[in-house]
Amino acid sequence: MFTNAITSPSISMPNLKMNFLLTVLYKSTTVLNQVLKVFFCYCLITISLLSCEYRIDQTNLAKNPDLAENRSKDTKNQVEKKFVTIIAAGDIMMGTTYPSSLLPPNDGKEILDSVKSYLRGGDIVIGNLEGPLLDKGGHPKRCIDKFGNLSRNCHSFRVPERYGAYLKNAGFNYMCLANNHANDMGTPGKKSTMRVLDSLGFKYSGLLTNPIAIIEKEELKIGVAAFSPNNGTVSINDHRNAKKIVSELKKSCNIVIVTFHGGGEGTSFQNVKDRQEYYLNENRGNVYRFSRDVIDAGADLVIGHGPHVTRSLDYYKGKLIAYSLGNFCTYGKFGLGGEFGIAPILQVKLTSSGEFVSGNIVPIKQINRGFPVPDDKKRAIKTLQRLLKQDFPESNLVIRDNGELTVTAQ
Structure with a gap:
């Protein structure tokens, strides 16, 4: 008399470790991508602000020659400190x-x-x-x-x-x-x-x-x-x-x-x-x-x-x-x-x-x-x-x- 035995598939330890590492790597990559996206957005905003500041500064210099002259004097004063x-x-x-x-x-x-x-x-x-x-x-x-x-x-x-x-x-x-x-x-x-x-x-x-x-x-x-x-x-x-x-x-x-x-x-x-x-x-x-x-x-x-x-x-x-x-x-x-x-x-x-x-x-x-x-x-x-x-x-x-x-x- 034969008995039909049902057995569960065996999972080896190396395979378990590999699955775990792949899961961690996937989640880390996802987090890194989010960080890079935030950093990229920050850079774009900073460059935009600096560009605006530069244009405003040049406009002010054009409207106010005394400001340009004062900045020139400041540069000269820096040289003046040399002996x-x-x-x-x-x-x-x-x-x-x-x-x-x-x-x-x-x-x-x-x-x-x-x-x-x-x-x-x-x-x-x-x-x-x-x-x-x-x-x-x-x-x-x-x-x-x-x-x-x-x-x-x-x-x-x-x-x-x-x-x-x-x-x-x-x-x-x-x-x-x-x-x-x-x-x-x-x-x-x-x-x-x-x-x-x-x-x-x-x-x-x-x-x-x-x-x-x-x-x-x-x-x-x-x-x-x-x-x-x-x-x-x-x-x-x-x-x-x-x-x-x-x-x-x-x-x-x-x-x-x-x-x-x-x-x-x-x-x-x-x-x-x-x-x-x-x-x-x-x-x-x-x-x-x-x-x-x-x-x-x-x-x-x-x-x-x-x-x-x-x-x-x-x-x-x-x-x-x-x-x-x-x-x-x-x-x-x-x-x-x-x-x-x-x-x-x-x-x-x-x-x-x-x-x-x-x-x-x-x-x-x-x-x-x-x-x-x-x-x-x-x-x-x-x-x-x-x-x-x-x-x-x-x-x-x-x-x-x-x-x-x-x-x-x-």
């Missing part, structure tokens, strides 16, 4: 091979080591190069006295070309070539100097062939013009031409710096006066009037060299003037006693449009025949304080004992 730091030192002659070799120990490799920290970090670091960079040869200049005879008061220098790297390593990036030593070795000296400076990335100006330099820092342009009373340089005595150069430079630059080599030499010429200055039968300019004229033409900072002693600072129409930064590094051939052996390093901060923000004086002295080092006695600061009181007693520029430069309200 430019200018550092300047005085006369530089690190050693010479003419008429005989007189070079520092160890070939001068450490001559600027003690002051590097005060030079590095500036957007523009300025020096006055008193002597061409030339290894050999050249055509030494001949100096004629007022009687038409060869003068014994004639100093010509020839600085080894490799010394240019010492300036670069110390932090300098601009050299003033407008001075009475630019032509010490004639055309070969000038060509060699420019070649060496170009190879090191320096900017320079002051020669008739190179009257100006433009230095670019991010979106800012800083123009530097240099002047002196000497042949082959842009004349400090032609004020009309100087003002034209400065005003044209200002049209293309945010900031314009003027540096000059002018005025008589030594302590008898240390005070600044509104007068034409003559030295060794040479008309060395009216530096007081010249500085004011170039500021009136658009200069934002004026830096002087030449007298081999520190001269006063001045403040004219919101612009700083340094009439002479003295001897910075002048090895071997220069007398360094008293005022000749001390000098300031000038540090100045300007706005991107050239307005004076702050300043500082680092006092230095020269030791071992011409090595600049910090001066703990701060004599250059004391000299500047004394000269400011003597020459410009009504100035609202203040030189504090720590070297800080501030301006009081007029």
Whole structure:
């Protein structure tokens, strides 16, 4: 006898798990689709609103020009917040091979080591190069006295070309070539100097062939013009031409710096006066009037060299003037006693449009025949304080004992 048995189909565990996973995946996909739909709708609404806002904004600007002007001012103000730091030192002659070799120990490799920290970090670091960079040869200049005879008061220098790297390593990036030593070795000296400076990335100006330099820092342009009373340089005595150069430079630059080599030499010429200055039968300019004229033409900072002693600072129409930064590094051939052996390093901060923000004086002295080092006695600061009181007693520029430069309200 046979019995008909009815049995239920068996469901294996792997199949059960697969069905469960497919169900979860289906529901997740459904939820994800809903989220994507909501997100897509949100994006469409946001883009529509921004588009409407833009059209409304443009309509408002068209109807209200003052609004557009204010926005332009806001953008300019954002640029205005940027600052430019200018550092300047005085006369530089690190050693010479003419008429005989007189070079520092160890070939001068450490001559600027003690002051590097005060030079590095500036957007523009300025020096006055008193002597061409030339290894050999050249055509030494001949100096004629007022009687038409060869003068014994004639100093010509020839600085080894490799010394240019010492300036670069110390932090300098601009050299003033407008001075009475630019032509010490004639055309070969000038060509060699420019070649060496170009190879090191320096900017320079002051020669008739190179009257100006433009230095670019991010979106800012800083123009530097240099002047002196000497042949082959842009004349400090032609004020009309100087003002034209400065005003044209200002049209293309945010900031314009003027540096000059002018005025008589030594302590008898240390005070600044509104007068034409003559030295060794040479008309060395009216530096007081010249500085004011170039500021009136658009200069934002004026830096002087030449007298081999520190001269006063001045403040004219919101612009700083340094009439002479003295001897910075002048090895071997220069007398360094008293005022000749001390000098300031000038540090100045300007706005991107050239307005004076702050300043500082680092006092230095020269030791071992011409090595600049910090001066703990701060004599250059004391000299500047004394000269400011003597020459410009009504100035609202203040030189504090720590070297800080501030301006009081007029």
